[in-house]
Amino acid sequence: MSKKTKAIAICGVMTAVAMIFSYIESLFPIPIPVYGVKLGIANIAIITVLFVVGKKEAFIVNIIRIALTAMLFGNLNSFLFSIAGGFLSLVVMIGLQYTKRFSTVGISVAGGVFHNIGQTIAAVFIMETGAIIYYLPVLLISGIVTGIVIGIVSGLVVKRVKSSFFNMEN
Amino acid sequence: MSEKKNWKNDLILVGVLLAVSVLAFVIINMFVKKPGDKVIVKVDGKVVHELSLSQDTEVIVEGYQGGYNEIIIEYGYAKVNSADCPDELCVHSGTIDKSGETIVCLPHRVVVEVISGNNEIDAEVR
Ligand SMILES: [Zn+2]
Numbered sequence: 703m704s705k706k707t708k709a710i711a712i713c714g715v716m717t718a719v720a721m722i723f724s725y726i727e728s729l730f731p732i733p734i735p736v737y738g739v740k741l742g743i744a745n746i747a748i749i750t751v752l753f754v755v756g757k758k759e760a761f762i763v764n765i766i767r768i769a770l771t772a773m774l775f776g777n778l779n780s781f782l783f784s785i786a787g788g789f790l791s792l793v794v795m796i797g798l799q800y801t802k803r804f805s806t807v808g809i810s811v812a813g814g815v816f817h818n819i820g821q822t823i824a825a826v827f828i829m830e831t832g833a834i835i836y837y838l839p840v841l842l843i844s845g846i847v848t849g850i851v852i853g854i855v856s857g858l859v860v861k862r863v864k865s866s867f868f869n870m871e872n
Numbered sequence: 873m874s875e876k877k878n879w880k881n882d883l884i885l886v887g888v889l890l891a892v893s894v895l896a897f898v899i900i901n902m903f904v905k906k907p908g909d910k911v912i913v914k915v916d917g918k919v920v921h922e923l924s925l926s927q928d929t930e931v932i933v934e935g936y937q938g939g940y941n942e943i944i945i946e947y948g949y950a951k952v953n954s955a956d957c958p959d960e961l962c963v964h965s966g967t968i969d970k971s972g973e974t975i976v977c978l979p980h981r982v983v984v985e986v987i988s989g990n991n992e993i994d995a996e997v998r
Contacts, residue, residue, distance in 0.1 A: 812889070
């Protein structure tokens with residue numbers, strides 16, 4: 703397989719994986735009465751594409767994941783929420799990736815935190831109340847904690863995909 | 873070697889974000905969390921009820937696309953007692969009584985928010 707074919711294959715598989723993760727997560731809402739608190743396991747697939755294939759590809763995979771997940775399992779509300787969180791977190795993760803200074807853990811934590819900030823902003827607009835800001839500290843802390851876990855798992859996945867698909871460390 | 877450097881940067885990033893979170897928590901608790909005396913109920917951004925926290929009552933509101941949320945006020949607290957939304961997060965949100973605290977029912981676009989009447993008067997005087 704050429705390098706390009708491998709990249710396309712990884713993107714396809716990771717889009718599917720991200721969608722399955724998003725679906726599983728929507729089945730088990732975390733029993734915290736604050737919107738936006740999610741594990742974000744779909745981010746494992748996005749970070750894998752970001753580290754193994756590239757920034758542009760990670761962006762495309764995430765947009766496709768959000769659109770398809772909303773069409774298949776969601777509604778307009780959940781679409782607005784995931785696009786606000788997913789878009790902001792992706793922009794931040796890609797921005798940090800340009801600096802080449804962070805591992806999957808740093809990228810994942812920033813992504814988790816900004817995912818929750820994006821969702822809070824969406825909630826303020828959808829619900830037309832500023833009081834949701836009150837829950838921001840909880841959302842920030844939960845974004846950091848879940849981001850660390852997701853980042854560690856992503857690091858392992860990136861290592862495996864790199865070595866088994868490319869037989870090299872680049 | 874570069875991996876070691878990355879870990880250090882990760883640690884700094886996590887530290888900065890933690891500091892911001894704690895700061896946000898302190899600011900919100902000092903400036904936002906005040907005892908409230910009124911409860912407003914909004915459906916799709918429009919205020920449909922304004923209730924006093926010191927008076928026990930019960931109201932049922934209709935969601936913006938149907939469905940209901942039963943909101944009760946007792947012992948100075950407000951809560952969503954029952955609802956027919958799919959996630960029922962609003963029912964499990966517990967009680968609220970501090971200014972700025974909210975219970976949100978996203979599927980029904982219903983917001984129950986505690987406000988402080990004194991704050992409004994203060995704002996008007998200034
Ligand atoms: Zn509800």
